[in-house]
Amino acid sequence: MIFALRPSERSGRPTIWIPLVRRIREPFKGLWALPGGPLTHAESLQDAASRNLRETTGLAPSYLEQLYAFGGLHRSPTQRVVSIVYWALVQPTEAALADESENVRWFRADRLDGLAFDHNAIVEYALWRLRNKMAYGSIAYHLLGEYFTLAQVREVYEAVLDRELDPANFRRQIKATPEIEETGEYLQGGKHRPPRLYRFTGRPGLDPDNRSTP
Amino acid sequence: MIFALRPSERSGRPTIWIPLVRRIREPFKGLWALPGGPLTHAESLQDAASRNLRETTGLAPSYLEQLYAFGGLHRSPTQRVVSIVYWALVQPTEAALADESENVRWFRADRLDGLAFDHNAIVEYALWRLRNKMAYGSIAYHLLGEYFTLAQVREVYEAVLDRELDPANFRRQIKATPEIEETGEYLQGGKHRPPRLYRFTGRPGLDPDNRSTP
DNA sequence: ATTAGTTATAGTCACTTTGACTAGAACTAA
DNA sequence: TTAGTTCTAGTCAAAGTGACTATAACTAAT
Numbered sequence: 001m002i003f004a005l006r007p008s009e010r011s012g013r014p015t016i017w018i019p020l021v022r023r024i025r026e027p028f029k030g031l032w033a034l035p036g037g038p039l040t041h042a043e044s045l046q047d048a049a050s051r052n053l054r055e056t057t058g059l060a061p062s063y064l065e066q067l068y069a070f071g072g073l074h075r076s077p078t079q080r081v082v083s084i085v086y087w088a089l090v091q092p093t094e095a096a097l098a099d100e101s102e103n104v105r106w107f108r109a110d111r112l113d114g115l116a117f118d119h120n121a122i123v124e125y126a127l128w129r130l131r132n133k134m135a136y137g138s139i140a141y142h143l144l145g146e147y148f149t150l151a152q153v154r155e156v157y158e159a160v161l162d163r164e165l166d167p168a169n170f171r172r173q174i175k176a177t178p179e180i181e182e183t184g185e186y187l188q189g190g191k192h193r194p195p196r197l198y199r200f201t202g203r204p205g206l207d208p209d210n211r212s213t214p
Numbered sequence: 215m216i217f218a219l220r221p222s223e224r225s226g227r228p229t230i231w232i233p234l235v236r237r238i239r240e241p242f243k244g245l246w247a248l249p250g251g252p253l254t255h256a257e258s259l260q261d262a263a264s265r266n267l268r269e270t271t272g273l274a275p276s277y278l279e280q281l282y283a284f285g286g287l288h289r290s291p292t293q294r295v296v297s298i299v300y301w302a303l304v305q306p307t308e309a310a311l312a313d314e315s316e317n318v319r320w321f322r323a324d325r326l327d328g329l330a331f332d333h334n335a336i337v338e339y340a341l342w343r344l345r346n347k348m349a350y351g352s353i354a355y356h357l358l359g360e361y362f363t364l365a366q367v368r369e370v371y372e373a374v375l376d377r378e379l380d381p382a383n384f385r386r387q388i389k390a391t392p393e394i395e396e397t398g399e400y401l402q403g404g405k406h407r408p409p410r411l412y413r414f415t416g417r418p419g420l421d422p423d424n425r426s427t428p
Numbered sequence: 429a430t431t432a433g434t435t436a437t438a439g440t441c442a443c444t445t446t447g448a449c450t451a452g453a454a455c456t457a458a
Numbered sequence: 459t460t461a462g463t464t465c466t467a468g469t470c471a472a473a474g475t476g477a478c479t480a481t482a483a484c485t486a487a488t
Contacts, residue, residue, distance in 0.1 A: 039285070039296070041294055042287070043287070044285055044286050044287055045283060045284075045285035045286075045296070066282065066283060068280065068422055068423070069259060069280060069283040069298045069423075070259075070422075070423050071253070071258055071259035071298070071423060072258050072259075072423050073256070073257070073258055080255055082253070082259070082298075084283045084285070084296075084298075121422065122422075125422040149465090150465085150466095151464080151465080166447070166448075166449090167464085167465080167466090168448095168449085168450095168465090168466075168467080168468085169446075169447065169448080171465085171466070171467095172446090172467095173445095173446090176445095188455095190455080190456080190463085190464075191455080191456045191457070191462085191463065191464090192454080192455055192456065192462080192463040192464040192465075193453070193454040193455040193456090193463075193464055193465050193466085194454080194455065194464095194465085195464075195465060195466090196465085196466095208282055208284075208335065208336075208339040209282065209283075209284050209285060209286050363436090364436085364437095365435080365436080380476070380477075380478090381435085381436080381437090382436095382437075382438080382439090382477095382478085382479095383475075383476060383477080385436085385437070385438095386438095386475090387474095387475090390474095402484095404434085404435075404484080404485080405433085405434065405435090405484080405485045405486070406433080406434040406435040406436075406483080406484055406485065407434075407435055407436050407437085407482070407483040407484040407485090408435095408436085408483080408484065409435075409436060409437090410436085410437095429488100430487100430488080431486100431487085431488075432485105432486085432487075432488090433484105433485085433486080433487095434483100434484085434485085434486100435482100435483090435484085435485105436481100436482075436483075436484095437480100437481085437482070437483095438479100438480085438481080438482090439478100439479080439480080439481095440477105440478080440479075440480100441476105441477090441478085441479105442475105442476095442477090442478105443474100443475080443476085443477105444473100444474080444475075444476100445472100445473080445474070445475090446471100446472080446473075446474090447470105447471095447472085447473100448469105448470090448471090448472105449468100449469080449470085450467105450468080450469075450470105451466100451467085451468080451469100452465105452466085452467080452468095453464100453465075453466075453467090454463100454464090454465075454466095455462105455463085455464085455465090456461105456462085456463080456464105457460100457461085457462085457463100458459100458460085458461080458462095
């Protein structure tokens with residue numbers, strides 16, 4: 001499951017979107033589903049997730065993490081399927097490059113319905129995890145480019161948490177995190193005072209399965 | 215992976231222990247390993263975890279949650295193995311009933327070394343998750359019986375976080391959580407003022423894979 | 429019966445964090 | 459030059475936290 005920021009159709013403010021692929025065979029032929037594919041013998045779980053991501057959407061994520069292993073008995077009507085689901089965050093520049101076609105399209109993550117299999121529940125759970133991680137850790141920056149303004153960070157938080165935040169208080173909190181670095185640059189071109197640009201210097205935590213990989 | 219509270223050999227204060235099983239065949243024959251087994255076609259992931267737990271140790275956990283899916287290429291020297299690991303908390307009364315034998319024995323979770331496969335790394339990760347969950351959510355109570363004193367809760371925190379906590383401040387925090395209910399009972403038999411007994415009224419969150427199960 | 433020892437429990441105090449709010453700074457567009 | 463907008467720095471009260479003190483309530487020893 002891939003999360004990316006895109007401007008809302010109406011307000012133009014950033015919202016959370018995910019790409020889905022259309023099922024071209026049974027079961028659930030014609031319905032939209034999460035991209036995915038089989039695990040081969042020669043690749044780790046994370047490598048398989050990366051590869052499937054690239055093959056179906058052409059995306060290379062800046063953040064990739066295991067979400068959950070789903071293995072209920074009746075997930076697919078035809079056979080027993082165990083899905084080890086990963087979720088990714090991609091930066092806007094990346095997301096813009098994603099292949100879009102008749103069978104691959106972006107949707108707003110909070111307005112999905114009628115997906116194949118149990119994919120609606122999976123998206124729900126991923127959104128819940130995203131909100132949790134956001135409230136605690138430093139993950140919002142993987143949805144932005146290398147340089148960003150504090151207002152952009154706030155918009156990410158507002159999009160994910162679905163509520164407005166006080167600009168002054170939010171700024172105070174972000175500036176207290178040591179991983180955010182001030183740059184000398186300013187974003188020009190707005191119709192107002194130009195905001196300072198910042199940079200994220202932290203590294204995402206390694207997945208436990210990859211810790212001992214050389 | 216099963217966590218339970220047991221008194222330390224030296225200090226007698228509660229510490230975290232897990233049961234391990236001895237490998238009776240190659241690879242890693244003779245080494246200690248986490249209990250586990252195959253997933254059959256007719257059971258969900260959680261059911262399989264429960265069953266394997268019961269079959270190897272005789273335990274029925276009061277708390278069971280998916281930990282992580284491990285699928286690195288070289289986890290086993292003989293074949294490719296993907297392990298979907300669950301972790302459980304059991305109450306002391308339960309833990310005392312566990313089968314112990316030549317090939318099943320309890321170990322201190324923080325003093326393990328030389329386990330089979332990548333099981334050392336898995337235990338490390340589980341302990342990290344346990345500490346995290348403990349600091350935030352209400353999970354410590356699943357390691358205790360139905361009734362407990364606030365000092366017992368504090369000892370659980372101290373065992374998992376591996377540091378001492380101020381009794382007065384800890385008490386203030388716990389009493390602020392609405393899920394902890396005062397009972398009229400007191401624990402008798404100590405050589406000092408008898409502490410009040412409390413009860414935990416919260417329910418553990420459902421695993422996402424089981425949400426739609428009837 | 430009294431006292432010492434131990435833990436339970438309540439409370440104080442300084443310090444930090446948080447949410448609501450005010451105000452000035454710095455830019456663009458009219 | 460002025461109005462409009464956002465950026466940015468503050469203030470202030472409320473709530474939470476860590477260190478600490480003091481009293482309550484029991485048991486065991488004298």
